[in-house]
Amino acid sequence: MVSRVTLRRRVQELLQTRDFPALVALAGQADGVPPLLLQFLFNPQDLLYWRALEGLGEVARGHPEQVKKVIGRLLWMLNEDSGSAGWGAAAALGEIARQAFPVVSDIIPMFCGFLEKPFSRGAMLWGLGRLAEVRPEALAEVLPCIRLCLKDQDPEVRGLGAWTLGMLRDQEAREDLEALLKDEAPLTLYEQGELNRTTVAHLAREALARLK
Secondary structure, three states: OOOHHHHHHHHHHHHHHOOHHHHHHHHHHOOOHHHHHHOOOOOOOOHHHHHHHHHHHHHHHHOHHHHHHHHHHHHHHOOHHHOOOOHHHHHHHHHHHHHOHHHOHHHHHHHHHHHHOHHHHHHHHHHHHHHHHHOHHHHOOOHHHHHHHHHOOOHHHHHHHHHHHHHHOOHHHHHHHHOOOOOOOEEEEEEOOEEEEEEHHHHHHHHHHHHO
């Protein structure tokens, strides 16, 4: 039996190289990979935080029953009474939905509530953007809550809101997106395996381009 320390070290190595097929294979050979991935979801400035999110989605697609067991933990992390900085939990739910929608389909209506909480708003938007890219119809109920984010005081929320609405090709958001075209506030967006610096205006322009 592989020790937990050894397993965690192996998971970290696979995240560093972004070797998700090997991570999924490891989850099929050893118990406890999804809970270990949750341990990386506490520092959004760390690249492994984002790769752990992707890894959790990939494991959900390959081994949905394993990931179902940690959904309760993710929801607890989003509970204000948990005392946990569970920012990554909201993003994780979106990424799991992207890769294995049936695992979380029954809690999609809860996503609006996570957008109402300042500490989980940005992370939830990233997860929703990831889901919107492949299954936009799943977010019809959440769409009004996403639109409100374009007027948030936090530039990360405005930018990720624009990015998500672009993925959704939401024509009703056009006017509010146009209002952000001069918003040069910076933020970081994780895409294609890397953390990239961008601006609210840039993401608004990209979103508007998708509406054409």
